[in-house]
Amino acid sequence: xxxxxxxxxxxxxxxxxxxxxxxxxxxxxxxxxxxxxxxxxxxxxxxxxxxxxxxxxxxxxxxxxxxxxxxxxxxxxxxxxxxxxxxxxxxxxxxxxxxxxxxxxxxxxxxxxxxxxxxxxxxxxxxxxxxxxxxxxxxxxxxxxxxxxxxxxxxxxxxxxxxxxxxxxxxxxxxxxxxxxxxxxxxxxxxxxxxxxxxxxxxxxxxxxxxxxxxxxxxxxxxxxxxxxxxxxxxxxxxxxxxxxxxxxxxxxxxxxxxxxxxxxxxxxxxxxxxxxxxxxxxxxxxxxxxxxxxxxxxxxxxxxxxxxxxxxxxxxxxxxxxxxxxxxxxxxxxxxxxxxxxxxxxxxxxxxxxxxxxxxxxxxxxxxxxxxxxxxxxxxxxxxxxxxxxxxxxxxxxxxxxxxxxxxxxxxxxxxxxxxxxxxxxxxxxxxxxxxxxxxxxxxxxxxxxxxxxxxxxxxxxxxxxxxxxxxxxxxxxxxxxxxxxxxxxxxxxxxxxxxxxxxxxxxxxxxxxxxxxxxxxxxxxxxxxxxxxxxxxxxxxxxxxxxxxxxxxxxxxxxxxxxxxxxxxxxxxxxxxxxxxxxxxxxxxxxxxxxxxxxxxxxxxxxxxxxxxxxxxxxxxxxxxxxxxxxxxxxxxxxxxxxxxxxxxxxxxxxxxxxxxxxxxxxxxxxxxxxxxxxxxxxxxxxxxxxxxxxxxxxxxxxxxxx
Numbered sequence: 020x021x022x023x024x025x026x027x028x029x030x031x032x033x034x035x036x037x038x039x040x041x042x043x044x045x046x047x048x049x050x051x052x053x054x055x056x057x058x059x060x061x062x063x064x065x066x067x068x069x070x071x072x073x074x075x076x077x078x079x080x081x082x083x084x085x086x087x088x089x090x091x092x093x094x095x096x097x098x099x100x101x102x103x104x105x106x107x108x109x110x111x112x113x114x115x116x117x118x119x120x121x122x123x124x125x126x127x128x129x130x131x132x133x134x135x136x137x138x139x140x141x142x143x144x145x146x147x148x149x150x151x152x153x154x155x156x157x158x159x160x161x162x163x164x165x166x167x168x169x170x171x172x173x174x175x176x177x178x179x180x181x182x183x184x185x186x187x188x189x190x191x192x193x194x195x196x197x198x199x200x201x202x203x204x205x206x207x208x209x210x211x212x213x214x215x216x217x218x219x220x221x222x223x224x225x226x227x228x229x230x231x232x233x234x235x236x237x238x239x240x241x242x243x244x245x246x247x248x249x250x251x252x253x254x255x256x257x258x259x260x261x262x263x264x265x266x267x268x269x270x271x272x273x274x275x276x277x278x279x280x281x282x283x284x285x286x287x288x289x290x291x292x293x294x295x296x297x298x299x300x301x302x303x304x305x306x307x308x309x310x311x312x313x314x315x316x317x318x319x320x321x322x323x324x325x326x327x328x329x330x331x332x333x334x335x336x337x338x339x340x341x342x343x344x345x346x347x348x349x350x351x352x353x354x355x356x357x358x359x360x361x362x363x364x365x366x367x368x369x370x371x372x373x374x375x376x377x378x379x380x381x382x383x384x385x386x387x388x389x390x391x392x393x394x395x396x397x398x399x400x401x402x403x404x405x406x407x408x409x410x411x412x413x414x415x416x417x418x419x420x421x422x423x424x425x426x427x428x429x430x431x432x433x434x435x436x437x438x439x440x441x442x443x444x445x446x447x448x449x450x451x452x453x454x455x456x457x458x459x460x461x462x463x464x465x466x467x468x469x470x471x472x473x474x475x476x477x478x479x480x481x482x483x484x485x486x487x488x489x490x491x492x493x494x495x496x497x498x499x500x501x502x503x504x505x506x507x508x509x510x511x512x513x514x515x516x517x518x519x520x521x522x523x524x525x526x527x528x529x530x531x532x533x534x535x536x537x538x539x540x541x542x543x544x545x546x547x548x549x550x551x552x553x554x555x556x557x558x559x560x561x562x563x564x565x566x567x568x569x570x571x572x573x574x575x576x577x578x579x580x581x582x583x584x585x586x587x588x589x590x591x592x593x594x595x596x597x598x599x600x601x602x603x604x605x606x607x608x609x610x611x612x613x614x615x616x617x618x619x620x621x622x623x624x625x626x627x628x629x630x631x632x633x634x635x636x637x638x639x640x641x642x643x644x645x646x647x648x649x650x651x652x653x654x655x656x657x658x659x660x661x662x663x664x665x666x667x668x669x670x671x672x673x674x675x676x677x678x679x680x681x682x683x684x685x686x687x688x689x690x691x692x693x694x695x696x697x698x699x700x701x702x703x704x705x706x707x708x709x710x711x712x713x714x715x716x717x718x719x720x721x722x723x724x725x726x727x728x
Contacts, residue, residue, distance in 0.1 A: 022243060026235045028052065029169070029181035029228070031141060035153055035239065046158025046245075050150040054138035056086075059150030060131050063160045067125035067251050072316050076117055078130045080108040080147055082389045086137045092387060102388040106423045108132075108144045111168075112151050115197035115204035118535055119163045123254040128160060137389050140183040142170050148197060153236050159245040163537075166204055167232035168197035171221045173213065178224045184392050194218075194530075196225035200233045202538020209431035212481075212526035215548035223541060259310060260317040262301075264324075267294055272325045278338040280368050280457045280508070281410065291318055323513040330491045330510070331501050337509055338367075345486070345505040345554060348562045350466065352474040359578040360475025364467035367507060368457035373467035375475040376448045377578045379624050381614045383446040398437055399448045402426035402464055408456040424531075425461040426451070429485070432465045432521030432529035433472070436480040443478055444583050444622045458507035459487045461531070465521045466563060473567050476574035482563055483528055485521035486554040488547045489514040492536060500543065504550050518544075520551035524559060579612070579624040582631045586619045590642040594621070601641065609634040640668050645712060647703050650719065655697045663693050665701055665714055674712030676701060683717045 021038040034051040041047040044060040068075050082105045084091050084098060093099055101109070112132065120128070132147035148168035155162040172182030172190035179186055187193070192213055197205035203222060210218065267290065274290050277283035298314060299307040307314070329335045334342055346367030355361040360375035383397040402425045406413035418426070429451060437447070449471055451464035465485030472479055489506035492515050493499035503510055511517050515536040521529040527548075532539070574580075586594065594615065595602045602613060611625040611634045621638060625631040645651075645667060653665035653674070662677040676699070678686055686692055693699070701714040 020243075022239075024235070024239050026232070028232065029179075031181070033149070033232075033235075035150070037157065037239075037243065044154075044158075045160050046154035046156075048150050048154045048157070049135075050146040050153075052138075052143075052146045053141035054136060055141040055143050055146055056134075056136040057143050057146040057150055058133045058135055059147060059154045060133075061151070061154045061158050061160060062129050063158075063248075064127040067253065068127055069125075070312065071125060072253075072312075072319065074117065074120055074122075074124055075127045076113060076120065076130070077128070078109045078113040078116070078151070079132070080105050080112060080144070081131065081133045083134055084387075084389065086134045086143075087389050087391050102386070103423050103427065104386075104388050104390065106420050107427050108147065110420060110424050111144065111195060111197075111205065111207055112148050114533060115148070115166045115168065116151060116155065116162075116164075118204065118537055119166060119199075121161050121163070121250075121252075123252040124161055124250055125253045126250055130154070134389055137391075139390070139392055142181060143389065144195070145170055145181060149232060149236075153239060156236055156240040157244045159248045161247045161250060164199070165233045165236035165240070166197055166199050167229045167236065168195060168205070169225050169228050169232075170195055171225045173210075173217070173221065178221050180225065180228050187392075192218075192221060194221055194225070196222055196229065198226050198229045198233075199538055200230050202540060203532075203544060204534055204538045206530050206532040206544075208527070208530040209434065210527050210529070211435045212523050212528060214526045215545075215552055218527050218530070219541065219545055219548060222544060255316050255320050256310070256313045259298075259313050260320060262298065263294055263314070263317045264321055266297065268321060268325065271321055272329065275322060275325060275337050275509075276329075276335075276339070283337065283509075287322065291315075294318060326509060326513045327491050330503065330514075331493065334501065336503065338507065342501065343504045343550065343554075345557065346507070348558065350470055350563060350566050352470050352567050357577050359575045360471045360473070360477070362467045362470035362474055364463050364470060366459065366463050366466075366505065368455055369453075369460055369463050369507075370455040371451050371453050371460060371463040371467045373449055373451045373464065373471040375468075375471040375477065376450075377475060377477075377574060378446040378448065379579070379612055379614055380440065380444055380446055380616070380622050397440060397446050398430065398434055399446075400426050400430035400433065400464075400468060401448070401450045402429060402453070402461070403450065404453045404456065404460065408453045408460075425464065428461050428519065428521070428529055428531045429464040429468055432483050432485060433468055433479070435528045436483055436523060438478045438480075441583075441620075444581050444620075445477075447472070447477060456508070458509075458511050459485075459505065459519075461485070462487050462519055462521065465529075466558060470563060470567060473570040475578070476571035478570050481523040481525065482559055483521055483523050484555045484558040484563065485519065485529075486551050486558065487511075487517055487519040488550050490516040490518070490536070490539075490543065498540070502543070502546055502550060504554050516543075518547040518551070520548070520555070522552070522555055524556060576626075579626060580628055580631055582623045582635045584621050584635060584639065586621055586638070586642045588617070588619045591615055591619060594638055594641050605634050605637050609637070613638075645672060645674075645703055645706065647706055649703050650700060651703070652698060652700055653714075655693050655695055655699060658689050658693060658695060660689070663689055665699060667701075667712070672712065674701065674703065674714040676714040676716060680704070680713075680715035680717055 024035045036049040041060045046061045050057045134143045152166045171194040172179040173192035191211040194208040274286040350364045352362045359377045383395050449468045453460045462485030469482045489503040489510045491501045517533040519531045609630040614622040651667045653667045656666045657664040664673045704715045705713040
């Protein structure tokens with residue numbers, strides 16, 4: 020049955036339709052936000068996926084270029100693989116949903132958000148997040164929602180929900196918040212050094228709007244929601260778990276207390292073998308084979324319980340650190356002799372090498388997606404996570420969603436401190452190679468990228484550092500918790516959150532929060548901000564600044580030198596010339612590379628300053644305005660019976676030197692005085708309505724007679 024539900028979000032109409040499309044999905048809604056339309060469908064497998072120990076949720080945000088009236092530019096004229104932005108949106112939809120499914124649920128669940136139409140003022144990402152929660156709520160899939168999301172901007176100090184394009188262009192904050200009625204479930208932000216207290220207020224303001232949407236979704240569910248289906252529980256077998264906990268808990272606590280990750284992994288492998296042997300001995304080989312997977316899950320559950328209990332009750336971490344203690348830190352720069360900038364940042368057993376490359380503005384990345392307000396980006400950060408970084412033997416298959424997400428976070432953290440194109444006319448690419456991973460590699464990438472950029476001579480405003488905090492809540496009361504600073508891999512896996520914050524000494528530039536519990540209170544968020552602020556200051560002041568305190572004065576000798584100038588837009592055609600003849604001649608003569616922007620900005624790239632200067636002078640000569648009364652050195656290029664044409668050196672501009680204006684004496688034949696190729700000094704005496712230039716030699720001012728002292 021077709022149903023329509025309507026409410027208001029940030030002063031604009033939000034409509035949810037269901038029952039008209041995709042009738043075979045478990046749940047389906049069409050979200051209309053203004054003229055933005057997103058169709059969200061959710062489906063679940065009838066049977067659980069065997070042999071896995073996690074919930075198999077898949078989320079796809081599908082950008083259709085017809086939504087913005089574009090035909091795909093590929094050879095096949097079809098949408099290709101997802102853009103980075105589509106992948107990041109898929110991750111943003113996934114993160115608040117995943118903790119709200121039952122912990123013992125193993126059926127495949129697929130969420131597909133298809134963008135059908137986009138009005139740039141109304142975010143399709145927000146529509147998709149609201150639509151996913153609504154579709155799950157009204158479906159028969161087990162789900163403990165609702166949840167909803169909004170975007171937040173900060174314009175002239177004012178917090179704005181779901182800012183328009185015009186407001187986003189002026190905003191100091193790009194924040195996405197997802198939440199249930201009671202708690203925050205996801206935070207993603209990029210910011211221009213926004214203070215902690217302003218960021219917290221923005222999150223609170225977002226939550227007030229989200230509560231209204233959650234009520235709206237709940238009303239829809241109350242009217243048309245399907246009963247949730249029964250599913251096979253994959254809770255760990257209580258008898259197997261009890262056997263393992265009773266006999267091996269103390270040994271487990273002992274084995275996990277180790278600073279070195281590799282040693283700890285070896286300890287756990289030894290203990291696992293011992294548990295398996297003990298179980299086989301007590302219950303026979305046949306029963307062991309039958310319960311092998313359940314035994315593995317029980318061991319994992321015991322390890323998680325021991326780690327959490329040590330942290331919560333004993334305030335003890337597996338590597339012996341205090342709760343607010345950061346792992347040993349070190350960094351260095353200029354590792355690689357011929358790259359434009361390089362750094363190595365190490366935090367405990369997490370190590371990242373970041374390498375900077377400077378290029379021409381024309382090498383910036385072209386973006387092809389449904390966001391028509393941003394067509395390219397000048398700063399690119401790429402994050403690589405090879406298998407050797409975690410000691411695994413696995414071939415590389417290119418970046419996955421995790422790599423794209425971590426790269427985008429580090430990119431977001433650095434963008435606010437980068438110089439403008441006018442200040443530093445380069446395209447900039449930083450690649451962070453994870454060499455060793457034991458948690459917080461994305462935050463190490465932020466620190467490493469800062470060092471690498473400064474080593475490359477990029478004049479960033481201030482250095483940026485990144486740090487993460489973790490959380491372990493009371494098993495009986497999640498309002499009671501312990502917070503950890505600088506979490507390692509084990510604490511991330513077994514904890515309740517990974518709260519990542521990048522920023523400068525002035526404020527926050529990026530946030531990404533992964534939550535495994537049912538959400539965060541304002542108190543937890545405020546404490547996380549305070550702890551990350553203190554940790555960032557320590558990393559900046561005590562670790563990074565002593566190594567490199569400011570950007571290099573000079574860029575690498577291997578990086579292209581750039582000279583720039585601004586010309587009038589109507590002069591661009593003169594510099595390029597017919598069929599590119601003029602600009603190609605400059606490039607051939609000087610060996611430089613030249614970029615010309617639509618606004619008349621000209622960038623000249625060369626490793627030879629003299630050649631770059633020569634090219635700049637040639638361009639300035641071309642665009643220089645010819646003025647009446649001006650005196651110029653030109654070259655005779657054509658001779659006629661009535662005079663000579665003189666090239667003034669301004670992009671092929673010629674003027675007529677009439678025979679009567681050659682000399683004060685009467686000239687009978689032009690060839691008697693001038694020849695092609697002669698250099699002559701001429702004065703512009705007139706420019707007519709058709710821009711024809713008339714020259715004179717005889718009207719040049721008489722030189723003053725030489726006077727002796």
